Amino acid sequence: xxxxxxxxxxxxxxxxxxxxxxxKRKSEAVSAALGMAIPIIVERAGGGILVDVDGxxxxxxxxxxxxxxxxxxxxxxxxxxxxQVEAFTHTCFxxxxxxxxxxVCEALNRLTPGTHKKKSILLNSGAExxxxxVKIARSxxxxxxxxxxxxxxxxxxNLTMSMTAKNMPYKDSFGPFAxxxxxxPMAYPYRWNGGAEKCAEEALDLxxxxxxxxxxxxxxxxIVIEPIQGEGGFIVPPKGFLPGLSKFASENGILFIxxxxxxxxARTGQMFxxxxxxxxxxxxxxxxxxxxxxxxxxxxxRAEIMDAIHSGGLGGxxxxxxxxxxxxxxxxxxxEEDNLxxxxxxxxxxxxxxxxxxxxxxxxxxxxxxxxxxxxxEFIIPxxxxxxxxxxxAIVKFAQNEGVLILTAGTYGNVIRLLPPLVMxxxxxxxALDVLxxxxxxxx
Ligand SMILES: *Cc1c(COP(=O)(O)O)cnc(C)c1O
Numbered sequence: 007x008x009x010x011x012x013x014x015x016x017x018x019x020x021x022x023x024x025x026x027x028x029x030k031r032k033s034e035a036v037s038a039a040l041g042m043a044i045p046i047i048v049e050r051a052g053g054g055i056l057v058d059v060d061g062x063x064x065x066x067x068x069x070x071x072x073x074x075x076x077x078x079x080x081x082x083x084x085x086x087x088x089x090q091v092e093a094f095t096h097t098c099f100x101x102x103x104x105x106x107x108x109x110v111c112e113a114l115n116r117l118t119p120g121t122h123k124k125k126s127i128l129l130n131s132g133a134e135x136x137x138x139x140v141k142i143a144r145s146x147x148x149x150x151x152x153x154x155x156x157x158x159x160x161x162x163x164n165l166t167m168s169m170t171a172k173n174m175p176y177k178d179s180f181g182p183f184a185x186x187x188x189x190x191p192m193a194y195p196y197r198w199n200g201g202a203e204k205c206a207e208e209a210l211d212l213x214x215x216x217x218x219x220x221x222x223x224x225x226x227x228x229i230v231i232e233p234i235q236g237e238g239g240f241i242v243p244p245k246g247f248l249p250g251l252s253k254f255a256s257e258n259g260i261l262f263i264x265x266x267x268x269x270x271x272a273r274t275g276q277m278f279x280x281x282x283x284x285x286x287x288x289x290x291x292x293x294x295x296x297x298x299x300x301x302x303x304x305x306x307x308r309a310e311i312m313d314a315i316h317s318g319g320l321g322g323x324x325x326x327x328x329x330x331x332x333x334x335x336x337x338x339x340x341x342e343e344d345n346l347x348x349x350x351x352x353x354x355x356x357x358x359x360x361x362x363x364x365x366x367x368x369x370x371x372x373x374x375x376x377x378x379x380x381x382x383x384e385f386i387i388p389x390x391x392x393x394x395x396x397x398x399x400a401i402v403k404f405a406q407n408e409g410v411l412i413l414t415a416g417t418y419g420n421v422i423r424l425l426p427p428l429v430m431x432x433x434x435x436x437x438a439l440d441v442l443x444x445x446x447x448x449x450x
Contacts, residue, residue, distance in 0.1 A: 133161025
């Protein structure tokens with residue numbers, strides 16, 4: 007990774023001629039159903055930089071959606087993966103086990119919130135982790151109802167698509183959806199009718215009322231929530247909401263299931279975002295940042311819950327691949343040994359100061375929110391809180407033309423979210439924020 011100069015540099019327009027040529031082949035060969043955030047073809051990547059086939063060096067403010075938190079091809083990840091692919095590539099853990107899988111589970115059990123005895127399983131993707139968390143919760147509680155929230159995102163498989171809130175593009179035309187999934191109002195302070203100050207209390211009362219009256223607490227297997235909502239637009243629930251839900255869950259034999267697929271592994275400045283309010287989830291789903299870019303996911307939970315499932319009830323051919331496990335051990339060592347939680351807080355302070363300065367200047371910015379290296383801007387029509395998705399394409403395009411990759415999000419498509427690698431050099435981060443500032447100025 008150190009071999010890639012950490013400088014933004016454009017030698018062609020975006021996309022350049024080589025990228026354009028290959029993007030034509032993409033249109034011919036790859037389903038049109040896949041989106042694309044930036045029209046380039048990547049050749050190499052490392053630190054805070056993506057290099058395309060035309061030789062452009064672009065600042066990466068997305069980390070492949072919060073995946074390469076330790077940077078692309080991080081040294082320890084590369085070394086571990088090389089050693090593993092030379093030793094063996096696959097046995098299937100349920101056929102012939104290997105140490106790497108066990109060590110990743112040990113790390114998850116140690117790093118996730120709570121000092122109780124924990125156990126884990128490994129899967130391939132975030133959606134698969136959520137699917138398994140639901141299976142475990144239903145089997146353990148002998149109940150069926152799953153509670154999820156407005157603006158939530160949990161994946162694209164049938165069950166997790168059913169749990170996901172937003173119709174377009176995730177669900178439209180893909181039904182029928184899975185039953186026994188109940189969506190609750192989300193504590194979204196910026197858009198709470200009663201005002202941000204009352205949001206935690208009012209939302210909690212409302213959600214508990216609905217769970218009791220509409221579902222019946224004794225029918226609920228699990229409450230699944232992202233401690234900070236990702237695709238929904240980095241919605242941070244107000245203090246007290248998550249602890250209130252967690253308390254209600256434990257008083258009613260319901261499992262509190264944290265979807266930390268996007269928020270986990272130092273992204274918010276703590277190893278897991280649940281720690282911010284001292285939440286100890288019964289089950290926690292992880293993926294994205296876990297393995298430095300290799301596909302891996304996990305479910306970690308109370309040992310008595312994880313062990314209650316019949317033998318052979320969980321698993322999968324590739325889940326916890328030895329190569330992905332080796333990568334995860336490299337990524338986790340990087341986060342711990344390089345103190346990336348502390349670094350994330352520094353990154354977060356720089357981002358937050360810059361975004362709040364933009365908010366003071368531009369009346370199309372309604373709110374700046376998030377934590378650590380997971381922060382967002384919500385755009386509105388000035389003088390209202392009406393969503394303003396219309397300004398996003400020009401802002402994103404301006405940034406791309408200046409060599410900065412930024413991602414969007416939000417139920418209303420009006421949020422720009424920043425998810426830089428946690429190893430982003432400070433000069434690149436400041437440059438990217440400066441480009442974003444100019445991009446917003448140009449869009450007004
Ligand atoms: C990305 C994401 C998922 C789905 O993960 P995949 O690996 O894409 O299946 C689930 N939950 C959250 C919060 C996510 O951000």
